[in-house]
Amino acid sequence: MVANIDKNNTSGEQPLKYVLWLIIVSIIMMFMAFTSAYIVRREEGNWLEFDLPTTFMFGTAILVLSSITMQLAYNAAKKNSLNMVKIMLAATTVLGIAFLYSQLQAWGDLVQNNVYFGGADSNPAGSFLYVLTGVHGFHLITGLIFLFIVLISSLQYKVHSKNMLRIQLCTTYWHFLGGLWLYLYFFLQVNH
Template identity: 60%
Template sequence: MEEKLSFIEGAEQPLAMHPKKFALWLFIVSVVMVFAGMTSAYIVRQGEGNWLEFDLPNVFWYTSGIIILSSISLHLAYLAAKKDNLNNIKLGLLVTVILGIAFLVGQWFSWEALVAEDVYFVGNPSGSFMYVFTGLHGIHLISGVIFLIIVLISALRNKIHSQNLAQLEMCVTYWHFLGGLWLYLFMFLLLNH
């Protein structure tokens, strides 16, 4: 009998994950697959010729800096939540929302810069890819800003703290993913343009 008990006590517990976090990770994996497919298609289509050469908008450098700063401010909000510093949680989330909106405005300016170079969505595939990459990322970033606003509202109601981090952790994961995705796209375009 004692042998059976020691065997049962030594049994490993199955890995468990919050169902919403699991769903978020499934969504992130699907987005990665979409962008991996699109960047692969970009390389294949570029190799076929008839590819319009143009300069990447300079605003991409600024939006890249903005997205990095937004990840830092959100991480600081997360660290504040772990220490129950409610004011810094709110401040970090607010700064991240503002930076997220600034990123989107910067993307709009990048489209204006493309139009100024006579690069349009229709016409040459190189322009089409540029608009699809930035537009699809922009749509995901809009969803990220909405998520940030929802978490900010929870923080303003003092519902985000060290004992209630799941919502903030999911937001941090998604926002860092979006930042990493943008940096990947920007580096990809710099190296393959």
């Protein structure tokens, strides 16, 4: 399978794209279930409202910026600007890590405001917030692993206009994660 990726063999492209889209659809279904459960549970009572940490807003800006740098890396690969590919992939990686750090900071802010996960005395609104952001964070870690693999490939000059599959799949997944976060952020703003 890796040989097909490196040679950009079209017979290997379609199954990998199909698998990626199956993963994306599965993640969408999971988050739709989470947000539906959030709405249903909210209506049952025992739901204590609290302000969302402002750190989420900064994290959102970081993730949007990382999506821009990812797209710039993809565009550079199409134009064989190999140094720009490396720079933009490295920037996307740093921004992705910064986003995760901002999420940890937001969790710290929640704890300082006595919003905890789980437990008999906990606020279900807080538990849902931890689950939604934590599961998204897990998927972002998988995206960072994928991104790191593509970055290593770019350092080996394996990402260019004649070998676009890795960066194309990575770009699609990264944009999806950014879009998913925007959905979650606005969902929480409206329903919190």
